[in-house]
Amino acid sequence: MxxxxxxxxxxxxxxxxxxxxxxxxxxxxxxxxxxxxxxxxxxxxxxxxxxxxxxxxxxxxxxxxxxxxxxxxxxxxxxxxxxxxxxxxxxxxxxxxxxxxxxxxxxxxxxxxxxxxxxxxxxxxxxxxxxGHMATNALPWAGQTKAGGVVRGPYAEATSAPVHEADVAEVAVVALTDEGHAGRVYRLTGPESLTAAEQVELIGKAVGRPLAYEELPADVAREQMSRFIPPFIIGTLFEGWARSVGVPALVSSDVETVTGRPARAFDEWARDRAADFA
Missing domain, CATH: 3.40.50.720 (NAD(P)-binding Rossmann-like Domain)
Incomplete structure (x- = not known):
């Protein structure tokens, strides 16, 4: 059990x-x-x-x-x-x-x-x-994509390697059911480094219409997001985004190591979740 x-x-x-x-x-x-x-x-x-x-x-x-x-x-x-x-x-x-x-x-x-x-x-x-950065972190953009063709937020060039939640689950199930994973620490990422703007563009392709990312000044975005995100999380997010600008995100092969197949790309995740953004 x-x-x-x-x-x-x-x-x-x-x-x-x-x-x-x-x-x-x-x-x-x-x-x-x-x-x-x-x-x-x-x-x-x-x-x-x-x-x-x-x-x-x-x-x-x-x-x-x-x-x-x-x-x-x-x-x-x-x-x-x-x-x-x-x-x-x-x-x-x-x-x-x-x-x-x-x-x-x-x-x-x-x-x-x-x-x-x-x-x-x-x-x-x-x-x-x-x-690492979960692809599902893009879901808060859905309200904006449903309302129009622009996503507004901070740090358009912030980078991450979004990992599909199904990949994390597959690794978990292998570790739960197979031998050889005791004492192991796996770093789970998607297969590519993408900016926030690139992720929005890929979501647009998945829903079949152009979407663009419009960068807001950090202080404006922070004030808006603080209405629904706790302060300690806000600070961590903004510090991480600022540090990542211009720096490719680390990409790990651990999903493939454990499951035997490459991690799903963000465009596949966007297609899987297209209904959330349409």
């Missing part, structure tokens, strides 16, 4: 689907079981990583866990998993985490590193998936 946390998220729903397609018994931990009912898992149980008291029943009879990190949940999850006799955990982390530093560079890296440390220090066989 494999327990999937974060199953209603962009990656988690693919993990559940892939396990179901392989006929592997799957249980989903969900704060809202009704929301998770249509994912295809054999079982859906009420629970929350932020509420340790719910973890014991959810982990009963579980061999492996796909762990979507919830800030501060690492030690309680590890204790519950060890008590339940879980053998393996595959954790979705962030490539913002830096090894061998006394303090992480930003809060996002910080909370992922704390959970990584709990998992690494456990008796579980662990695998860490340090995901």
């Amino acid at each position: 494999i327990l999937v946390t974060g199953a209603t998220g962009n990656v988690g729903r693919h993990v559940v689907r892939l396990l179901a397609e392989q006929g592997i018994a799957t249980r989903v931990l969900a704060r809202d079981p009704e929301k998770a009912a249509g994912l295809g898992a054999a079982e859906v149980v009420l629970g929350d990583l932020a509420e340790p008291g719910t973890l014991g029943p959810a982990l009963e009879g579980v061999d492996a866990v796909y762990l979507f990190p919830v800030p501060g949940s690492g030690p309680a999850f590890v204790a519950a998993a060890e008590a339940a006799g879980v053998a393996r955990v595959v954790m979705l982390s962030s490539d913002a985490v830096a090894d061998d530093v006394a303090e992480q560079a930003n809060p996002i890296a910080g909370y992922h590193a704390e959970i990584e440390a709990a998992v690494r220090g456990s008796a579980l066989e662990w695998t860490l998936l340090r995901s």
